[in-house]
Amino acid sequence: MMSNRDRSIVIATDFTEAPGARYIADGPKSGEEFLRELLEPKFRAAMEGGWRLSVDLDGTWGYASSFISGAFGELARKFGAPTVLKHLAIKSNEDSIVLENVLTEIASEGNKARKDA
Amino acid sequence: MRKIFRSEAQRHRSAKRAQAELKARARHKARLARRPDKPPIQAPRPSSSKARKFVNVEAPANFSLVDNPIGVIAYFSKVHDILSSRRPATFDLRAVQTMTPDAIALLVASVNSTWFKKGSRVAGNKPLDAKAALMFDQSGFWDHVSSRRSLISQGEKKNLLLHRVTRNKVENVEAMNAGKLAVSHIFKDGRRIRPLYEVLIECMANTNNHADAQGKRGLYDWWLFVYNDPDRNRSVFTFLDLGVGVFRSLPVRSFIRDAMQRVGMRSNLDLLPKLFAGEISSRTLQEERGKGIPRIHEHARGGTFTRFVMITNDVYTDMTTGNSFILGEPFHGTAFCFDLESPKAAAA
Numbered sequence: 413m414m415s416n417r418d419r420s421i422v423i424a425t426d427f428t429e430a431p432g433a434r435y436i437a438d439g440p441k442s443g444e445e446f447l448r449e450l451l452e453p454k455f456r457a458a459m460e461g462g463w464r465l466s467v468d469l470d471g472t473w474g475y476a477s478s479f480i481s482g483a484f485g486e487l488a489r490k491f492g493a494p495t496v497l498k499h500l501a502i503k504s505n506e507d508s509i510v511l512e513n514v515l516t517e518i519a520s521e522g523n524k525a526r527k528d529a
Numbered sequence: 530m531r532k533i534f535r536s537e538a539q540r541h542r543s544a545k546r547a548q549a550e551l552k553a554r555a556r557h558k559a560r561l562a563r564r565p566d567k568p569p570i571q572a573p574r575p576s577s578s579k580a581r582k583f584v585n586v587e588a589p590a591n592f593s594l595v596d597n598p599i600g601v602i603a604y605f606s607k608v609h610d611i612l613s614s615r616r617p618a619t620f621d622l623r624a625v626q627t628m629t630p631d632a633i634a635l636l637v638a639s640v641n642s643t644w645f646k647k648g649s650r651v652a653g654n655k656p657l658d659a660k661a662a663l664m665f666d667q668s669g670f671w672d673h674v675s676s677r678r679s680l681i682s683q684g685e686k687k688n689l690l691l692h693r694v695t696r697n698k699v700e701n702v703e704a705m706n707a708g709k710l711a712v713s714h715i716f717k718d719g720r721r722i723r724p725l726y727e728v729l730i731e732c733m734a735n736t737n738n739h740a741d742a743q744g745k746r747g748l749y750d751w752w753l754f755v756y757n758d759p760d761r762n763r764s765v766f767t768f769l770d771l772g773v774g775v776f777r778s779l780p781v782r783s784f785i786r787d788a789m790q791r792v793g794m795r796s797n798l799d800l801l802p803k804l805f806a807g808e809i810s811s812r813t814l815q816e817e818r819g820k821g822i823p824r825i826h827e828h829a830r831g832g833t834f835t836r837f838v839m840i841t842n843d844v845y846t847d848m849t850t851g852n853s854f855i856l857g858e859p860f861h862g863t864a865f866c867f868d869l870e871s872p873k874a875a876a877a
Contacts, residue, residue, distance in 0.1 A: 430702060433699040434734070439737075440702070473705050474724070474727040476821070477820035
């Protein structure tokens with residue numbers, strides 16, 4: 413039985429309150445690290461189970477554009493924007509701009525992936 | 530400036546190295562004595578930079594990169610020229626009347642840069658002006674030069690200026706700690722200021738990815754200084770690297786080449802709007818799509834900061850006001866200088 417905890421990621425508590433840059437090589441707590449360790453495994457489980465993974469952006473010090481791109485953009489490049497948006501519920505009560513940035517990133521990178529394909 | 534070792538481990542390593550060198554010299558001497566054909570007496574070596582006299586270079590009275598960029602950049606350029614000609618130089622700060630943290634940051638970064646020093650020696654003194662001297666001492670400058678001086682205790686300078694240098698990485702914890710330090714000074718609480726944190730990470734990523742002309746990552750150190758103004762609810766941030774600068778970085782250079790051919794672009798100032806709009810890197814790069822500086826610009830204009838200056842190559846731009854101009858002498862690197870202030874204090 414899948415618990416609520418398995419169906420959600422709270423970045424501040426599950427990963428870090430101080431997200432870094434894009435690649436693991438850039439330094440600690442990068443978007444790539446987040447993607448590999450948390451986001452992608454849970455997202456795959458959500459796809460297979462047919463449910464939506466909730467990702468809470470609140471409680472951190474902020475997000476660099478490269479972190480967003482390295483995590484959410486890369487996810488969209490891999491799976492395409494429609495699939496990502498179908499199985500991912502992003503939320504932020506603290507910062508509407510970061511929420512918008514993440515959704516824009518998914519949409520633009522997902523579309524790019526479709527064109528490339 | 531002489532290096533002193535503070536930790537036990539450093540002293541131990543130094544002592545072991547000295548012992549090994551002594552033994553090696555003794556062995557060499559013994560070998561020479563045993564040889565029947567002793568080597569000829571060597572001619573005296575030409576005078577090294579150690580034997581040369583220090584050239585005194587007097588700093589401008591207004592020692593501020595943000596307020597007197599032309600004077601300060603010319604000053605550092607002059608010292609750099611002297612050091613490049615293998616002569617030792619003295620940063621003579623005695624006549625400095627006004628000093629801002631960004632200039633101290635540049636001084637520390639320069640004296641720690643092998644590119645700047647070119648293997649020559651540097652020395653320095655501090656301002657005679659009492660206020661400037663106090664800031665200089667409290668800045669922690671002495672911790673970052675190999676000097677015998679440490680005029681103020683760690684506790685006293687704890688909340689005045691934080692120096693950090695790291696190599697080749699985006700340091701998320703450093704950015705968070707810098708934010709906490711400023712927030713505790715200005716607001717006396719633990720609030721998170723997202724634009725501040727995001728700007729710091731973008732600056733680090735910018736240095737990490739773009740400070741090298743060939744696009745190699747992580748070649749340059751960055752320096753972050755946070756000065757908590759004791760007279761105001763204000764923290765002054767300086768983030769700088771001595772890399773190639775924004776306009777000589779690989780993506781921007783490629784764009785410039787194209788633009789010059791197509792539209793006859795004349796000056797780096799013409800590029801600023803495109804740089805801030807994120808149009809430059811998106812045309813030239815696949816993954817690193819150059820959202821860093823646009824994001825910094827967005828935050829600089831967003832009302833969080835009372836002043837936000839970028840100095841890079843021959844461009845000075847105050848992102849908050851939009852005031853930009855070409856510098857007579859280029860700055861070798863990129864500096865972001867920005868002030869965070871409580872709204873009440875800013876309005877007063």
